[in-house]
Amino acid sequence: MKRREFLTATAAVCALGKLSSASAATSNFGSINWKQQSGTKLNVFMARHPWQEAIEPEIDQFRGLTGINVQLSELPEDQYATKVAADLSAGVFEYDVFMSQYYDAPRYEAAKWTAALDPLMNDPKLTDKNWYDWQDFFPGARQIATIGGKYADRVAITAEAQILIYRKDVLAKLGIAPPLDFNDLLAAADKIGKAGNISGITLRGGTYAWWPFYGVVKSYGGDFLTPDLKPVIDSSQDIEALQMYADLAKDAPQGVTSYDWDEINTAMLSGQAAMFLDSSVIYSRIKDPTLSTVSNEIGAAPFPTGPAGRHGSSHYWSLSMAAASKQQDAGWLFIQWATSKPVQALLQSKGVLAPRASVYGTSDASKMYAADFLDAVKISLTSAVILPANAKFFELMDPLRVAIQQVITGDSTAATSLKSVESQWQKILA
Amino acid sequence: MAKDLSLKMTTSASEPRERSVAQFFRPRHFARHRSSASRDMRRFALILTLPLTVVLLALLIYPLIYTIILAFTSDKGGASLGNFIAIVTASGFAQVVTNTLIFTCASTAISFLFGFSLAYAMEFVGAGRRFFSSILILPMALMPVVSGLTWSMMLNPALGVVNALLRVVGVHGPGWATQADTALATVILIDAWQWTPFCFLIIHAGFQSLAREPLEAALIDGATRWQTLRMVIIPLLRNILLVTLLFRMMDAFKAFDTIFVVTKGGPGRATETLVIRAFMQAFQFYEPRTTAAIGVLLLIATMLATRRIGDLIGQEVE
Amino acid sequence: MHSTPFARLVAYTWLWLCTLVFLSPIAWMVLQSLKTPIEAIAFPPRFIFSPTLANYGAVLSSDGFRSALLGSLIIGMGSVAIALATGVPFAYALARCDFPGRKELGHFILSTKMLPAIVIIVPFIQVYRHIGLLDTYVGVVIAHVLLSLAVVVWVMRGFFQALPRELEEAAVIDGASRLRAFGVIILPLAVPGLITVAALGFILSWNDLFFALTLTSLNVTTLPAFLGTQYVGFLAVDWGKLSAAGLLATLPIMLLAVGLQRFLIRGLALGAVK
DSSP: OOOSSSSSOHHHHHHHHHHHHHHHHHOOOSSOOOOTTTTTEEEEEEEHHHHHHHHGEEEEEEHHOHHHHHEEEEHHHHHHHHHHHHHHHHHHOOOOOEEGGGHHHHHHHHHOOOOOOHHHHOOOTTTOOHHHHHGGGGGHHHHHHHHTTTOOOOOOOOOEEEEEEEEEEHHHHTTTOOBBBBBHHHHHHHHHHHHSSSOOOOOOOOOTTTHHHHHHOOHHHHHHHOOTOBTTTSSHHHHHHHHHHHHHHHHTTGGGGGGOOOHHHHHTTOOOBBBEEETTTTHHHHHTTTTTTTSSSSSOOOOBBBBBBBBBBBOOEEEBBBBTTTTTHHHHHHHHHHHHHHHHHHHHHTTTOOSBBBGGGGGHHHHHHHHHHHHHHHHHHHTOOOOOOOTTTHHHHHHHHHHHHHHHSSSSSSSHHHHHHHHHHHHOOO | HHHHHHHHHHHHHHOOOHHHHHHHTTTTHHHHOOOHHHHHHHHHHHHHHHHHHHHOOOOHHHHHHHHHHHHHTTSSBBOOOOOOOOOOSTHHHHHHHHHHHHHHOOOOHHHHHHHHHHHHHHOOOOTTTTHHHHHHTTHHSSSSHHHHHHHHTTTTTTTTTHHHHHHHHHOOOOOOSSSHHHHHHHHHHHHHHHHHHHHHHHHHHHHHOOOOHHHHHHHHHOOOOHIIIIIIIHHHHHHHHHHHHHHHHHHTTTOOOHHHHTTOOSSTTTTOHHHHHHHHHHHHHHHHHHHHHHHHHHHHHHHHHHHHHHHHSSSSSO | OOHHHHHHHHHHHHHHHHHHHHHHHHHHHHHHHTTTTHHTOOOOOOOSSOOHHHHHHHHEEEEEEHHHHHHHHHHHHHHHHHHHHHHHHHHHHHHHOOTTTTTHHHHHHHHHHOOHHHHHHHHHHHHHHHTTTTTHHHHHHHHHHHHHHHHHHHHHHHHHHHOOOOHHHHHHHTOHHHHHHIIIIIIITTTTHHHHHHHHHHHHHHOOHHHHHHOOSOOOOOHHHHHHHHBBOSSOOOOOHHHHOOOOOOHHHHHHHHHHHHHHHHHHHHHOOO
8 A cells, every 4th residue: 555644745745846836826725714724634545546646746735735734545446445345334444535436425325434525515614615616517527426315425526538539540541430420430340350450449348347338328328227226227228239339349359358447448558459438538648658559649539429319428536525534624625625626727737637617628728638539528528427326336237247248258148138137136126 | 213203104194094983982092091191281282272262262253243143134134044045046146156166176176286296296306496396486475466467467368478479379369267168267277376386385395294214115115106105195194185175275265366356257257256246245235244144154165165174184193 | 215217307397397387477577577668568468678677676766665565574474473373382282182172173273264354354343443453563463363373273283293192202201391392392393394384374474465455554554555556557557567566575485485495404304313
């Protein structure tokens, strides 16, 4: 576990801090007294993530602004999830502020593991509401704050859109235009695959395949659940969507059932696949010539349209505060700072897309990202969907993951496997 | 003296069955004949075992009782068998149990056979003994996080080095961990690879502790190597071999790291074992009662399976 | 053992064959550890490239790696010491002393290893919190003792049983205390077993991630947790550094193994002298 004590400011940190304090000086941080919790010690827990990588060097700025000492702990996502679940379940969670994902919310709220943030947000001593500007967050980002339905227990820190990333050179060579709908996409993937040098597309077939799959389902007019939690996963639209997903997977590199985020990235970065239908987060990495062999050949397009329109998945990581935290005021100051306009703009300029609309108009954004990418994200996000989170979310996703994999490997058909998911879901939700 | 002792060991070990039967009928023959010595012995045993037993009980009794109670509690709070019924009737349960059994047996058998044959081969080697016995530890010395990730990348059908090498010699490599029909075999091989050193180390040490003479006596008497192995070495090493098997089996039964890193139980449910399922119930689904119930099932199964072997080892070869 | 040239040939062939097969993934890791990030994921995988030691440099110069190494060493040695100190006498009692409940005691020790940590971790954490062991070195050491204790007891019992009972009986008749007979006569003969269980216990502790992850938060760091955190990012695995760090992390174990070999030979010699 990586622990960095920010109490001891080394020379290196000072050097890093210069850039931050410069931007802090030019930024306006509203009218509250940020020093009110000076001297408090705050434990913050993060998963390894581009957002974490971007904000970590800036935490010194927060220390300067507030006098609060932040002790940061990090783990990779799988282990992070295990640690958070174990500690919360055992009642020994030691962190004040931690990264959360919106589909955890119903569980967390039901168990009262997270603190309600709305009282803090509405306390004029702690929050300058005009400056913080809650309405600036994208609608989806505001929606996930209260996804458990009881109280706001999180604030979005990132925005991820499911978009199409493609290799300009490969498509151009074969005379393929960037696909606009799913039939184009499949035809393009087939054509590239037949040409033989490179896989047509890479997509998730592993444990987390349900995230990109949901975008396909919604674009085909299907859904996972009705609003009152009745499963509708075996509708003809869902079956068509799964068929399309599995057909696309045939043009993916062999072994796609083990492909999650890591593997689809590797396939693109190493030039093994020509298209990618997943989160926009890949962009800054794939454009980095020290990590990617194809950094000059990358194009981006909005999520393809299906029979029911364009409804790619979206995802928002968030920050939550532990209900057991004794430093709730200081914790809120940290959350507020990390999700404020100036800090979000700073992070966006380092390659992490923000959940705030105002940040997208800045000149920093266009310096950092190509126009086709910004368009792709903006267009996709306007009609993007978020997964129907509920208390049984992961339990529901498990049989679905099995079904997707079985159709991809040819061990079952889309109709049969989704029928089986439907009956399992009915049992789980009964 | 060397000769005497080793001969005694040979005779005693070559007829373990009679001995154990005899022991069965007079289990406390010492106690009857020398009661003060036996009281002394009992006090000595108490001093050696009691402190540790108390500490272990103090640490483990609460988690154990907590787990058992939780396993028998319904989500509404009353006592019930509902958690067990839910597990057994859950989709894929039969496959998960089959996977667990296949994984346990295959991984145990493979690592044990390799470990034993390597340890035996070491007995014929003069030069290079230290080299082999150090370097053969490596698979176990690597952290499972690292070796699991490395294996899964190496065996990645499209990007990995294994299939790339196969392609060079004109073979279209299999899907390894990504195909339903090869995934279980793949994770078994990785697990066996990792734990062969465990068997090797213990059995090798067992060989080291053997007196040479009975083996050489047997050979001089005209026994073939196979006969020596079967009639002398294996009986002499019986307890060590059984202990090795026992621990390998228990570890394979609850193997987690490799499967989780390489497949997370997929594709489909091809590599899902009971422990993987317990993990998902606990840390992804937040269903502690189901996890506890799976745990109780695992505990009972392990106890039943190990009882017999454990008793065999417990019988003293006098 | 006297062996024919043919038997030796078969044995060497088998050992070399297995060594090659077993070490091939490790050889690949060595190659990976010498590559830049782009080379490490290059396709087709590269065998010829200009090697760099940058990964090793980066790992070794990281404060986190050094403090995790220290943490792992302290915990590994501590847990092995405790497991041996408590487990070996226990094993001796099981092997030699006739007392009621002996069999049950053996099974009890075995049962400490039966439940997967995953299942009992939540109540276990609560016990730890109650006695103040969470997030302490002592706490992780004790958890790691649990990992190896059953192995120590059962393997050592096997070794003790293989020694003839007459050895200590003779000493006791000559007037030595049981404890003395155990310490002076039996323990030296059981050296190969002791070395083996010490090495196994150390490896089990060294490689444990789950306890290290769940029982600590801020104060204790061990190598598996560090490696996983530092070189497995959200976007991708840093293969070069992960391989380098993984290989470096095996060094203490290899040193231990090579060092212990000396005693293994010595144990053998003692056994032969008796």
